[in-house]
Amino acid sequence: MNRRRILAAGAAVALAGCVTYPDSDTDGEPPSGEELVRNAVETRRHMHDLEARRTMTVETEDETAERVERVARQPPAKQRIEVVESTDPDVPVGAVTVTNRATTWEYNPKTEVVDKQNHPNKVDTDRTRLVLENLLEEYRLSYEGTATVDGRTAHVVETKPPAEDVGPTIDLVVGDTTFVVPLRATADPEAMDVTRTVWIDDEYRYPIREQNTLTIDGETRHELTVTYEDLSIDTGLPPGTFTYEPPADATVETDGRDPAGVFESRTAAEEILPYELPEPDVPDSYVLDRITVVKRAENVGGTTATMWYNDPNVIARELYVAVREYQRFSPDVLEEIDLDGHTAYRRDGRIQSIFWTCGGLSHEVSSLTDDSPLLEIASSVGCP
Template sequence: MVPSNLRSSLAAVCLAALLVTSGCMATGPVEDDTVQSYAQQFEQEMNDLDGFTATRTTTVTYDGENTTSTDEVWVRPGTGEMRAETVAPDERTGDVVVRTMNTSWSYDASENSAYSIDFSESDLPRTNGFGYRLDDIAEQSNVSYAGTEELDGETVHRIEFAATNTGVANSNVTVWVDADTRFPVKLHQTVESDDVDMAITIRYDDVELNPGIDDDRFTFEPPANATVEETELPPMERYESLDALRENASMTVPDPALPEGFELEQAVVTHLDEGESLSMTFSNGTAMVSVGVQDAGVYGNRSLDGGETVPVGETTGTYRTFADTGTVQWTCDDHRHSVGGALSKAALLDVAESMGCE
């Protein structure tokens, strides 16, 4: 399973470009306030770029084995539209990925099969066309400017990101930004944990900025004889405050007593045919804690067997661990409750007990 740390890597690319463009040239650590300020400028900076085309080469090293692929890409950062056509290796040539703000298409040429996801009814976070958001990168990384160096005969700025939240995996990202175009031309990320030893390198070559990309690039029509599977994501709403969540949610919103310093990052309510699911994510800048509640129809017959039985208020629950992350789950009043994060078992049980059967 690829850890969630990888999701921030391309956001780091964008932030690195911003740091260089904004004149952050002194070597050494970059102040948190400076990083936050540039992160807040990200959306506008991306909107100012109409689009770009490039040849993207991605090399993934997983448990000592290398896999390399090359794609021709067309990207509109301001709208989140992206198209990637695979040109290597041979067994993947002809594969296509197309993403817009409402739909994602993936086409496997060797299987002549297409898969689409319609998320127009889901309040998903907006991406920048690189594929990921910048929301957490400023808060969850120590950023350093390492000066300039030569890359394939061109002068580039080197910027390094070290994750501050290492509860699950230790992740470090290095980005090289072209000194002339201010475009991030290379990224290298390592992820290490008890379960994963992984590195990813992404290169952008033959970059053309603002080329004037035709709208047809961001549409996809599968071949007439292709096998097509279409999925529509369920309606969901995102909230950034507990007040807004409590005002709009139909289920009771728990009030967990979290350790000092934790604040709500976001809450998501998902509406399924079987019921509703609520997920809240809290952060103190270096660690994350998730709190969840599901209607009985959502968790169905999934049992809590297989972990350690623990007391949760007047009921009992199950405690499980994966790497450095613990999870407590318990059921009451036809709802499944959960608390998880890179906290001690005692701390997670304290949070769970504070919720009880709310």
């Protein structure tokens, strides 16, 4: 099942958190749109898990499609989506998507095929938080009062993108699902108007409903509405929520490298490794989440062990330390730096990294966050 397909319409929505905020400022005035979205960002940063019933309705000039899903998430990496009602021909009733740290399963009951994607060393960003931050930083926000959504009081925030954001395509996110709307093929971009309205739950200060509308010369061409009902936040999820067992009669098609193992401790990982693992000195807020071991094909050779650390109190705040039997980085495109008398290399960008080799092994320390002390962590690993 390809979750990018649904009548070529798009939107972005997040779910609910567990931090409560007052419903107005100290002067009795209603909160501003900026304040509400800023609260939503903070709520998302500390969310542990959620469950909801999600209804998605897409309306175009020619047709309307709707699907209802049961959604369970443990941001940033884990999710389970089960389609319980659908008039979308591309996403039938019974379709299931389950993602955990190492694997994504996608089951299409029409074809009775399960797509299994292995990704043991995938770096997980919190896309929902990034969408909210983009609303706060780039969009024009206006407060439009309150409304009732699923029996809950919600604040209505209308957002308008900067004029230059209306281009040939709009790539928006609903939860962790991406939709793309091809625009330039249908009209002059200067005649387009895109409006995103977000209903932010009063108690949790987090989006519970969203409507995205595309109009051309004043006429509505695409509209996507997403609503969350029966929302449950940080109440815990049943064991096995993010594991999946394919139906007995389904065909399983596999892509990606299957890990040799995923371990909770260095001792367990070292039982199958040809080398010992370092003990990096990471900040106190980080804990060891898992160690993945991946072996390359026999004709290529080489084993990689990756130690993943995260901050359990902040979503998507993680770093990793990798040890490889082969060199994965190219010194020619990196900045050369000194690491306690050894030559190392720095990479800046979406993923910030330090690479170096020692004793026949290649080392890497990487993070998605700017505040990770990569040089200090690399120094603690050193050259064993």
